[in-house]
Amino acid sequence: MICALAVRGYGVVGRGGPYCPNMGVAATGRPDLVITTPAGLYCPAGGFHIDPWAKVEMAVTTHAHTDHARPGSTRYLTSQTGKIVLASRFGPQFAQAGHIDGWAYGRRERVGDVYVSLHPAGHVLGSAQVRIEHAATGETWVISGDYKTEDDGISEAFVPVRCHVFVTESTFGLPIYRWKPQGQVFAEINAWWRSNAASGRLSMIACYALGKAQRLLSGLDASIGPIVLHGALRSCTEAYRAAGVSLPATGHATQETARASGGRAIILAPPSAVRSAWAYKLPRPGGEMELAMASGWMSVRGTRRRRALDKGFALSDHADWPGLLGAIEATGAERIGVTHGAVETLVRYLRECKGREAFGIATQFVGEGGGDEAEQPADDATNASEGAGEGASQGASEGANA
Amino acid sequence: MKAFADVFDRLDASTSTDAKHAALVAYFREVEAADGAWALAVFCGRSIKRAASSTQMKRWAAEVSGLPAWLIDECHGQVGDLGETLSLIVPDAAADAGRQETPGLAAIFSEFLTPMTRADEAGKRAMLVGLWARLDQRERFVLHKLISTTFRVGVSRGLAVRAMATVSGVDQARMDHALSGQWPITSEYFQSLRILGKAGVRGDAGEAAAGGEPPSLQPYPFFLAQQLPDEVDRPDLLEEQLGPRSRWQVEWKWDGLRGQIVRRDRAAVWSRGGELLSRQFPELIDAAEGLPTGTVLDGEVLAFEGGRPLDFSHLQTRIARVQPTGLLFVDVPVVFMAYDLLEIEGRDVRGEALSTRRAMLEGLVAGLGHPLVRTSEVLGASSWAEVEAARGTSRARGVEGVMLKRVDSEYGAGRVKLGPVDAKALGAWWKWKIDPFVIDCVLVSAQRGSGRRASLYTDYTFALWSGPQRGEGELVPFAKAYHGKGMTDEVFVKIDQFIRGHTIGRIGGAGIRLVEPRLVFELAFEGVQASARHRSGLAVRFPRVNRWRTDKHASEADTLGTLRALVRS
Numbered sequence: 001m002i003c004a005l006a007v008r009g010y011g012v013v014g015r016g017g018p019y020c021p022n023m024g025v026a027a028t029g030r031p032d033l034v035i036t037t038p039a040g041l042y043c044p045a046g047g048f049h050i051d052p053w054a055k056v057e058m059a060v061t062t063h064a065h066t067d068h069a070r071p072g073s074t075r076y077l078t079s080q081t082g083k084i085v086l087a088s089r090f091g092p093q094f095a096q097a098g099h100i101d102g103w104a105y106g107r108r109e110r111v112g113d114v115y116v117s118l119h120p121a122g123h124v125l126g127s128a129q130v131r132i133e134h135a136a137t138g139e140t141w142v143i144s145g146d147y148k149t150e151d152d153g154i155s156e157a158f159v160p161v162r163c164h165v166f167v168t169e170s171t172f173g174l175p176i177y178r179w180k181p182q183g184q185v186f187a188e189i190n191a192w193w194r195s196n197a198a199s200g201r202l203s204m205i206a207c208y209a210l211g212k213a214q215r216l217l218s219g220l221d222a223s224i225g226p227i228v229l230h231g232a233l234r235s236c237t238e239a240y241r242a243a244g245v246s247l248p249a250t251g252h253a254t255q256e257t258a259r260a261s262g263g264r265a266i267i268l269a270p271p272s273a274v275r276s277a278w279a280y281k282l283p284r285p286g287g288e289m290e291l292a293m294a295s296g297w298m299s300v301r302g303t304r305r306r307r308a309l310d311k312g313f314a315l316s317d318h319a320d321w322p323g324l325l326g327a328i329e330a331t332g333a334e335r336i337g338v339t340h341g342a343v344e345t346l347v348r349y350l351r352e353c354k355g356r357e358a359f360g361i362a363t364q365f366v367g368e369g370g371g372d373e374a375e376q377p378a379d380d381a382t383n384a385s386e387g388a389g390e391g392a393s394q395g396a397s398e399g400a401n402a
Numbered sequence: 403m404k405a406f407a408d409v410f411d412r413l414d415a416s417t418s419t420d421a422k423h424a425a426l427v428a429y430f431r432e433v434e435a436a437d438g439a440w441a442l443a444v445f446c447g448r449s450i451k452r453a454a455s456s457t458q459m460k461r462w463a464a465e466v467s468g469l470p471a472w473l474i475d476e477c478h479g480q481v482g483d484l485g486e487t488l489s490l491i492v493p494d495a496a497a498d499a500g501r502q503e504t505p506g507l508a509a510i511f512s513e514f515l516t517p518m519t520r521a522d523e524a525g526k527r528a529m530l531v532g533l534w535a536r537l538d539q540r541e542r543f544v545l546h547k548l549i550s551t552t553f554r555v556g557v558s559r560g561l562a563v564r565a566m567a568t569v570s571g572v573d574q575a576r577m578d579h580a581l582s583g584q585w586p587i588t589s590e591y592f593q594s595l596r597i598l599g600k601a602g603v604r605g606d607a608g609e610a611a612a613g614g615e616p617p618s619l620q621p622y623p624f625f626l627a628q629q630l631p632d633e634v635d636r637p638d639l640l641e642e643q644l645g646p647r648s649r650w651q652v653e654w655k656w657d658g659l660r661g662q663i664v665r666r667d668r669a670a671v672w673s674r675g676g677e678l679l680s681r682q683f684p685e686l687i688d689a690a691e692g693l694p695t696g697t698v699l700d701g702e703v704l705a706f707e708g709g710r711p712l713d714f715s716h717l718q719t720r721i722a723r724v725q726p727t728g729l730l731f732v733d734v735p736v737v738f739m740a741y742d743l744l745e746i747e748g749r750d751v752r753g754e755a756l757s758t759r760r761a762m763l764e765g766l767v768a769g770l771g772h773p774l775v776r777t778s779e780v781l782g783a784s785s786w787a788e789v790e791a792a793r794g795t796s797r798a799r800g801v802e803g804v805m806l807k808r809v810d811s812e813y814g815a816g817r818v819k820l821g822p823v824d825a826k827a828l829g830a831w832w833k834w835k836i837d838p839f840v841i842d843c844v845l846v847s848a849q850r851g852s853g854r855r856a857s858l859y860t861d862y863t864f865a866l867w868s869g870p871q872r873g874e875g876e877l878v879p880f881a882k883a884y885h886g887k888g889m890t891d892e893v894f895v896k897i898d899q900f901i902r903g904h905t906i907g908r909i910g911g912a913g914i915r916l917v918e919p920r921l922v923f924e925l926a927f928e929g930v931q932a933s934a935r936h937r938s939g940l941a942v943r944f945p946r947v948n949r950w951r952t953d954k955h956a957s958e959a960d961t962l963g964t965l966r967a968l969v970r971s
């Protein structure tokens with residue numbers, strides 16, 4: 001039995017909504033190692049949830065984005081660096097109290113009837129794929145969480161893990177999404193910043209607080225001008241530094257720093273802030289401020305236009321279409337579970353065009369204000385009528401991380 | 403294409419008219435003239451025939467990307483625009499392939515989109531797919547916008563006109579006028595627009611060019627003659643169409659450089675293209691200084707020696723270099739052969755009848771009495787038959803035929819568009835040129851063209867047999883040509899296909915294909931002379947393709963000896 005839930009109406013699945021107790025039954029007739037429950041993905045043999053969206057006893061957490069890591073569970077298991085990032089979100093006391101276990105990548109421990117290990121996902125600092133191997137049968141599942149296949153130089157680079165069943169995300173699961181090498185995108189961003197600075201206009205770039213902001217920092221050419229951050233980006237950036245990632249010096253984005261830079265500064269801010277009162281109050285030395293956004297969604301012109309951006313840079317922490325297909329191939333998996341994005345499309349493509357056994361897994365990730373790129377940026381209210389596209393009508397909010 | 407995609411982005415991202423204006427101005431200033439001409443045409447909304455349907459493009463994109471149609475539909479749903487969707491899904495050129503130079507906008511039209519409109523389905527597909535692989539995604543998107551005849555970038559024609567007006571420094575009304583109707587989409591025209599405000603020329607934009615002289619030395623727009631249609635090419639027909647011989651002034655058609663001598667506070671020599679030639683021909687300036695102030699003569703600068711004109715190539719050596727002033731003698735002597743008077747005593751007399759202007763001209767030139775300024779002879783031939791007979795002596799005289807000008811004609815502006823022949827039209831001037839030389843030759847190599855008409859493989863090199871008889875010896879290249887009356891679009895495409903299918907070699911980076919010597923063409927040309935620079939030892943003037951001799955085999959083409967016999971002694 002294949003359970004391919006309709007995914008278009010993400011919100012209906014999840015808490016109290018219909019769910020599929022078994023995602024599928026392997027040819028062996030054994031029950032699945034991981035199933036969906038109202039609280040999210042659950043491993044019965046190990047007695048833990050993976051990225052649950054409700055409070056649970058034990059939450060194996062792939063990474064610290066809010067749509068994967070929710071506060072309130074009794075214990076968390078994540079990677080060593082993931083723990084630093086998670087602690088910055090939950091508060092250090094929480095981590096010190098022993099609520100968060102931080103495992104080195106590759107450390108393999110028995111949990112109930114399964115062995116669990118974490119492997120780099122390349123998504124953000126500390127992001128992990130979760131490998132689950134049944135102690136008796138040897139059946140192995142890998143839950144990818146969010147991942148990207150390009151090495152960004154600051155997150156631990158993605159490694160493919162062999163398994164029987166691979167549960168992959170599919171945020172950018174359409175062939176229209178193909179990223180340029182990040183060096184090329186950084187060059188474009190720096191050129192844009194440089195030209196703005198030359199004409200004395202402030203540059204502001206909208207980016208997600210965890211992952212994207214730091215990745216931008218790693219690629220910005222600090223010789224162009226001062227780099228200043230919106231308050232919502234500071235704690236994540238400090239967490240990266242605490243974990244040993246070297247990033248250029250940054251200041252606080254305030255009216256004073258903006259003015260003092262003479263328009264040479266670049267301001268990094270979460271998408272929700274770039275049209276807030278805070279942004280409007282910033283001084284505009286060169287008359288206008290140049291506004292850009294860095295997100296995989298920016299590869300489509302309509303998304304750029306609906307937000308009335310001066311510039312959109314397609315820079316994503318998720319795998320693009322070739323990345324997804326390559327990762328799936330590399331696992332050697334017999335069955336592919338697809339979640340978190342273009343589920344129906346990727347399932348159909350894998351079945352019809354690749355002859356793979358693929359099934360969809362409903363998620364509740366989207367629509368809860370995750371502060372992750374998984375959501376397409378919402379349109380500005382004034383332009384909302386133009387944004388009739390499906391993705392745009394999901395009503396995803398884009399609040400900054402706590 | 404990159405520059406055009408850049409300006410597209412800037413226009414696309416901006417909602418402010420000022421920002422769009424600034425982006426357009428910067429683009430028009432910097433752009434290669436040929437590309438600028440096409441960009442301007444696009445912004446002005448000139449309609450361009452569709453190169454491929456969206457159904458075809460979608461099908462080919464599916465084929466090259468290996469994606470099923472349903473998935474492309476899903477992508478389309480996500481993106482909302484089919485052209486953008488296809489630009490995103492077709493494969494990029496392999497990164498290690500070393501991306502070729504991206505074709506410019508003009509090349510996109512002349513080498514791809516225009517030929518595609520007349521190619522069959524397979525031809526269209528091959529051209530588009532090949533182009534996809536040479537462009538990045540952003541450029542492909544813009545390409546698809548160009549193909550989809552509904553190109554909108556938030557630039558109105560008015561905005562484009564305003565930007566060009568700013569670039570050239572003229573007012574909008576003047577630029578608007580220059581961009582009305584079917585203006586030629588050529589680099590020359592674009593360049594002339596770009597410097598319209600800097601040109602010291604009052605003529606239409608197409609004739610204008612840089613000058614740098616004060617307004618007081620500006621010439622008048624040149625009045626141009628029409629080619630006499632072949633249908634009237636006989637004395638009886640001339641009588642019928644043009645009326646009595648007596649109504650016409652007949653002159654030789656000189657093979658020189660059309661120009662005006664302007665004598666006001668100083669003297670200047672202008673070419674028809676609006677170029678100031680005073681520094682090339684200082685002796686004419688010296689001569690013109692003797693004219694009364696407020697005089698403008700129209701005529702021809704001719705290389706001239708021993709009472710007869712020299713071949714045009716001699717004049718070219720003079721045009722190419724600036725002469726030191728006060729020089730004692732020049733290697734190529736020139737004269738100014740005046741045939742019209744436009745201004746006398748500071749008065750514009752272009753509205754007077756030709757006969758009146760002619761009388762005044764003769765008086766002026768006689769009064770000047772300078773050997774370098776002459777009046778063009780008016781032929782006495784008393785009937786159309788005698789005119790025809792005189793025309794027959796043209797080649798021996800070193801002229802190109804005869805000019806027919808109505809004695810009561812005004813000096814008009816530009817080229818007056820007429821029906822086949824409209825004798826009643828005022829100001830009708832006709833040139834009745836001698837028949838060109840023709841020779842049958844073999845196509846031996848080809849090159850991609852450039853410019854408006856040039857598309858596909860359209861620049862041809864032709865060869866003649868080196869042996870004493872046709873079909874003997876080897877084929878020696880002697881002329882290049884890329885147009886002619888025999889070359890319809892259909893013929894171009896057929897020949898292009900032949901070339902692609904019969905390439906026997908390639909030459910270096912120039913993109914030259916050597917082709918099997920099988921196709922015979924009749925080449926027309928105006929003259930031939932010995933030339934050490936050419937392998938054939940001969941250089942032909944104004945070669946053009948008259949017709950494709952599908953009835954002839956390559957062995958029936960002419961020999962170099964035939965051509966050599968035509969060299970003027």
Ligand SMILES: [Zn+2]
Nearest residue numbers: 065123146372
């Ligand atoms: Zn994430």
Ligand SMILES: [Zn+2]
Nearest residue numbers: 067146372374
């Ligand atoms: Zn996510």
